Amino acid sequence: MTGSGTGTGTPVLVTYDWVPDLVRGSVRDMRIRWALEELGRPYRVETVPLGPKSAEHLAMQPFGQVPILKTGDHSLFESGAILLHLASEGTALMPEGQAGAVTQWLFAALNSVEPSSFAWVLMRAAKRAPEIFGAAPPENQIDGAAKRMRARLDGVARALQGRDWLTGQFSAADIAMADVLRVAGADGGLGEHPGLAVYVARATARPAFRRAMDAHMAHWDAADAARVPA
Numbered sequence: 582m583t584g585s586g587t588g589t590g591t592p593v594l595v596t597y598d599w600v601p602d603l604v605r606g607s608v609r610d611m612r613i614r615w616a617l618e619e620l621g622r623p624y625r626v627e628t629v630p631l632g633p634k635s636a637e638h639l640a641m642q643p644f645g646q647v648p649i650l651k652t653g654d655h656s657l658f659e660s661g662a663i664l665l666h667l668a669s670e671g672t673a674l675m676p677e678g679q680a681g682a683v684t685q686w687l688f689a690a691l692n693s694v695e696p697s698s699f700a701w702v703l704m705r706a707a708k709r710a711p712e713i714f715g716a717a718p719p720e721n722q723i724d725g726a727a728k729r730m731r732a733r734l735d736g737v738a739r740a741l742q743g744r745d746w747l748t749g750q751f752s753a754a755d756i757a758m759a760d761v762l763r764v765a766g767a768d769g770g771l772g773e774h775p776g777l778a779v780y781v782a783r784a785t786a787r788p789a790f791r792r793a794m795d796a797h798m799a800h801w802d803a804a805d806a807a808r809v810p811a
């Protein structure tokens with residue numbers, strides 16, 4: 582198994598064997614399922630244990646995370662790299678002549694927006710469930726995280742003014758951005774950015790997103806059903 586290349590055959594999405602309710606719907610395999618659904622590419626799912634991390638898992642993903650996409654003898658990790666790889670195979674997620682703009686906005690979603698929005702989401706989760714996260718962060722830290730996130734959201738909102746999608750046409754960049762924003766939005770993070778809430782609603786109304794979310798949730802339901810009671 583190599584860490585690069587394209588490979589051929591039915592892609593295999595690797596995700597966890599089970600996750601707690603708290604994170605269902607937001608595990609990053611969603612972005613890959615969504616892209617594969619947009620492309621109309623059938624795929625299979627394999628799992629790795631949520632914990633402890635297996636040697637096989639660490640061989641595919643050095644940080645012991647998901648998602649991973651395997652195709653033939655090739656394996657890729659990092660959701661952004663997987664999205665770019667899938668998008669580069671055609672024009673459905675990388676419209677003609679827009680490779681630069683799509684790449685730029687995909688990086689912006691994962692490198693400039695997600696770090697601040699995810700930090701805020703994690704702090705909010707820790708406030709709700711300190712028993713899971715160790716401790717509830719002080720209110721001023723949550724406020725600071727919200728401020729940093731809002732500054733990034735301001736930038737995205739400015740860029741989206743007057744357009745439905747980041748580069749004009751729907752692309753892999755919108756999958757990345759809408760997936761990042763919807764997780765913050767689910768916790769009220771888009772309250773001051775109604776235009777971004779509309780953007781997320783537009784993206785998540787796509788049939789491919791709905792199919793991906795149904796499959797994502799069905800995976801966890803099946804995982805529950807397969808669990809042997811302790």
Ligand SMILES: N[C@@H](CCC(=O)N[C@@H](CS)C(=O)NCC(=O)O)C(=O)O
Binds near residue numbers: 607608644659
């Ligand atoms: N930058 C990585 C982040 C992947 C990531 O954070 N995955 C989470 C699930 S959504 C995970 O595996 N967390 C468990 C862990 O970090 O041990 C990507 O975009 O693929």
